[in-house]
Each structure stands twice: as C-alpha cells, then as structure tokens.
Amino acid sequence: MDLLKQRIIEEGTVIGNDVVKVDMFLNHQIDVDLLCEIGKEFRKIFATSDINKIVTIEASGIGIACVAAQYFSVPVVFAKKGANRNVGDNIYKADVYSFTKGITTTIGISKDYIGPDDRILIIDDFMANGKAVHGLINIINQAGATLEGIGIVIEKGFQPGGDSLRSLGYRVESLAVIKAIDDGKVIFG
Amino acid sequence: MDLLKQRIIEEGTVIGNDVVKVDMFLNHQIDVDLLCEIGKEFRKIFATSDINKIVTIEASGIGIACVAAQYFSVPVVFAKKGANRNVGDNIYKADVYSFTKGITTTIGISKDYIGPDDRILIIDDFMANGKAVHGLINIINQAGATLEGIGIVIEKGFQPGGDSLRSLGYRVESLAVIKAIDDGKVIFG
Numbered sequence: 001m002d003l004l005k006q007r008i009i010e011e012g013t014v015i016g017n018d019v020v021k022v023d024m025f026l027n028h029q030i031d032v033d034l035l036c037e038i039g040k041e042f043r044k045i046f047a048t049s050d051i052n053k054i055v056t057i058e059a060s061g062i063g064i065a066c067v068a069a070q071y072f073s074v075p076v077v078f079a080k081k082g083a084n085r086n087v088g089d090n091i092y093k094a095d096v097y098s099f100t101k102g103i104t105t106t107i108g109i110s111k112d113y114i115g116p117d118d119r120i121l122i123i124d125d126f127m128a129n130g131k132a133v134h135g136l137i138n139i140i141n142q143a144g145a146t147l148e149g150i151g152i153v154i155e156k157g158f159q160p161g162g163d164s165l166r167s168l169g170y171r172v173e174s175l176a177v178i179k180a181i182d183d184g185k186v187i188f189g
Numbered sequence: 190m191d192l193l194k195q196r197i198i199e200e201g202t203v204i205g206n207d208v209v210k211v212d213m214f215l216n217h218q219i220d221v222d223l224l225c226e227i228g229k230e231f232r233k234i235f236a237t238s239d240i241n242k243i244v245t246i247e248a249s250g251i252g253i254a255c256v257a258a259q260y261f262s263v264p265v266v267f268a269k270k271g272a273n274r275n276v277g278d279n280i281y282k283a284d285v286y287s288f289t290k291g292i293t294t295t296i297g298i299s300k301d302y303i304g305p306d307d308r309i310l311i312i313d314d315f316m317a318n319g320k321a322v323h324g325l326i327n328i329i330n331q332a333g334a335t336l337e338g339i340g341i342v343i344e345k346g347f348q349p350g351g352d353s354l355r356s357l358g359y360r361v362e363s364l365a366v367i368k369a370i371d372d373g374k375v376i377f378g
Contacts, residue, residue, distance in 0.1 A: 023299065023302075024301065024302070025264075028266065028267065028269065028298075028299055028302060029264055029265070029266045029299075029301075029302040030251075030255060030258075030264055030265040030266070030267070031264050032255055032258040032259055032263075032264060032265060033262075035255060036259065058247060058248035058251075059247035059248045059251060059267065059269070059270075060251075062219075062247075062248060062249075062251040062252045062255075063251045063252060063254070063255035063265065063267075065252070066219060066221055066224060066251075066252035066255055066256055067255055067256065067259070069219075069221040070221055070225065070256070073222075074221075075214075075218055075219055075220050075221060076218070076219040076221060076252065077217065077218045077219070078217065078219070078248065078252075080217065080248070081248075109217075110212065110217055110218075112213065112218075113212075113213070113217060113218040
C-alpha cells in the first residue's frame with residue numbers, strides 16, 4: 001500500500017536497527033483518514049473471504065479494526081489484557097509475551113462473543129514476532145471459530161512472526177512489509 | 190439518543206445496583222454501525238465547536254473516538270496506560286484511580302501530539318466518577334490546550350463524575366444518562 005509506505009518513510013522515526021515509530025499517525029496519534037484507506041484496502045484484499053467478525057487486541061488495534069469493520073459491515077471483538085471484574089470468568093484466555101515491554105500478559109475474549117459459527121479476520125497494527133496473533137489464534141481455536149485471515153498494517157519482515165504464521169498455512173496480508181532498517185532508512189520488501 | 194437507550198435496555202446486563210454491562214455492543218464486542226450513529230450524534234451536538242483533535246483513553250474509548258473522528262475530520266490521540274519504552278519520557282502524565290479495577294494507573298500523552306494550538310473534544314465510553322476524564326483534563330491543561338467539550342456515550346448519572354465536571358464549567362454531553370438502576374431495571378434521566 002503505497003500511501004502507507006510513503007507515510008512511514010516521510011514521518012516514521014527509526015530507532016536503532018529494529019524500531020520504527022509511527023505513533024504520529026498510527027498508534028498514539030491516529031490519522032483517521034489514513035485508517036479509512038487502510039480499511040478499504042483490507043476489504044479489497046479479503047473481498048472473497050466470508051468474514052463475519054473482526055478480532056483485534058487492545059489497545060492500538062482497536063481503532064484500525066473499528067474503522068476497517070465499517071467496510072466489512074461486521075462487528076469487532078477486541079481481546080482484553082489482564083483481569084477485569086466486569087468481564088468475569090466466562091472467558092477464553094491466552095498468554096502473550098511482549099518483546100517491547102518484556103512481560104507476559106494474559107489476553108482474553110468473553111465466550112459470549114466468539115464461537116464455532118464465527119469466521120474471523122484478525123487485524124492488528126504491527127507484526128514483529130507474532131506473539132499477539134498467536135495468542136489470538138489460540139483463543140479462536142479454543143472457541144472452535146474459523147480463522148479466515150490475518151491483516152497487518154506494518155509487518156517487520158526481518159522478524160519471524162509473519163513467515164512463521166505463513167509456514168503454518170495461515171493467510172497473512174500485510175499492507176507494508178519492512179524488509180530491513182539500514183543506516184536509519186526503512187527498506188520495504 | 191434513543192437508539193442507544195433502546196440497545197442498553199434490550200441488551201445491557203444489570204449487575205447489582207450500580208453496574209450495567211454493555212460489552213455485547215460497546216466495549217468488548219463493538220457494533221460498528223452503532224458507533225457510526227454515535228459519531229454522527231456527537232458531531233451534531235458539537236457542530237458549532239471548533240474542534241481540531243479528539244482525545245480519548247485506551248482501551249474502549251479508542252474505537253468510539255476513531256469512528257466519531259471521521260465525522261469531525263480530525264485526528265485522534267489516545268492516552269496510554271502505564272509505561273512503554275516506545276513512547277519515551279517526552280510525555281504529559283496524570284494519575285487516574287479506577288474504581289472498577291481498584292488501582293491507580295498513570296496515563297500519558299506524548300508532548301508531540303498535544304499542544305497550545307489544540308482545541309480538544311474528549312470522548313469516552315463511560316462516565317461514573319469521572320476520574321479518567323479528570324486525568325485527561327489534567328494533561329490538556331499541562332499542554333496548554335483548550336478543552337472544547339466532553340462527549341460521553343453512557344453517563345451513570347447517579348455517580349458524581351458528570352455533575353462535578355459540569356459544576357466546574359466544562360461542557361459534558363452524554364448520549365444516555367442512567368439516573369438509577371432499580372430492581373434490575375435501567376432508568377434514564
């Protein structure tokens with residue numbers, strides 16, 4: 001998606017050899033016009049998939065998933081992090097290790113909102129090691145739901161998440177794949 | 190907003206005398222068609238306000254804010270909870286006590302995304318004691334930005350948040366105000 005790649009090059013901040021900050025338009029401040037274009041692109045890519053629900057994980061996936069869901073005319077369900085008394089015990093859980101934060105978090109989706117009839121598209125902002133998506137797949141499997149595909153806004157192609165999921169047979173579609181970060185410059189795959 | 194009140198009555202789950210769970214359409218599973226109607230309603234209510242940015246707090250405010258932002262043609266900035274090495278120290282912070290979780294969380298917005306030129310609409314899903322909104326106002330004041338108004342989807346009118354903010358002179362607009370929960374029934378104000 002050229003518009004997205006252009007924004008990453010023009011506005012993204014490279015830190016070291018493995019981090020590109022895009023929190024000026026994607027995951028802290030959010031350019032909602034760009035989210036609309038991202039949502040339309042996901043709709044185009046998954047046009048032939050029979051999707052009835054979009055699943056994401058809090059926090060930065062939620063805005064992207066909600067705007068994209070308008071083009072699919074389906075609801076969003078987001079996995080919550082940690083415990084919350086309002087959610088209760090009626091919940092599918094999975095542990096997710098975050099390399100960014102260096103901690104393991106338990107994510108959960110209520111059993112009321114995911115089940116065997118669901119045909120799910122996972123949407124998330126970033127894929128690096130793919131731990132968050134693996135956690136969501138774990139939950140989808142517990143629920144007996146069907147995973148139709150995985151839509152990622154930015155994939156760090158030099159980290160193993162995307163390819164490990166593809167090698168397991170999942171359909172992973174990333175709108176921008178960063179192949180390398182070289183001397184402060186982002187190189188797309 | 191009648192459509193919203195109808196959904197709360199038909200689908201909301203009352204727990205005890207002070208909790209109404211609406212996580213089947215608002216803050217766990219999200220009905221994005223309803224979010225669009227909510228967004229249009231906020232746009233109508235704040236039509237004469239000169240808003241250039243919507244501010245919310247993770248997690249459940251993000252989807253509502255992003256969908257609403259489409260009708261205002263402005264970006265969203267969401268306050269993050271806890272520390273994150275990708276955000277850095279360049280951040281305005283405030284402490285927020287959550288009665289739901291019984292803990293105090295530090296929320297933060299990068300100094301890069303909020304400043305004296307900003308005219309802000311705060312949007313959030315729920316208002317009870319108003320602690321989250323007070324935290325956002327604290328950050329907005331630190332940044333020297335202007336608060337144009339506060340849009341809440343569901344206000345628990347029997348808890349002090351909304352009225353305490355109104356008594357301070359803030360414009361608080363709630364799409365549904367729950368006056369009381371009586372014998373398992375929701376009564377709107």
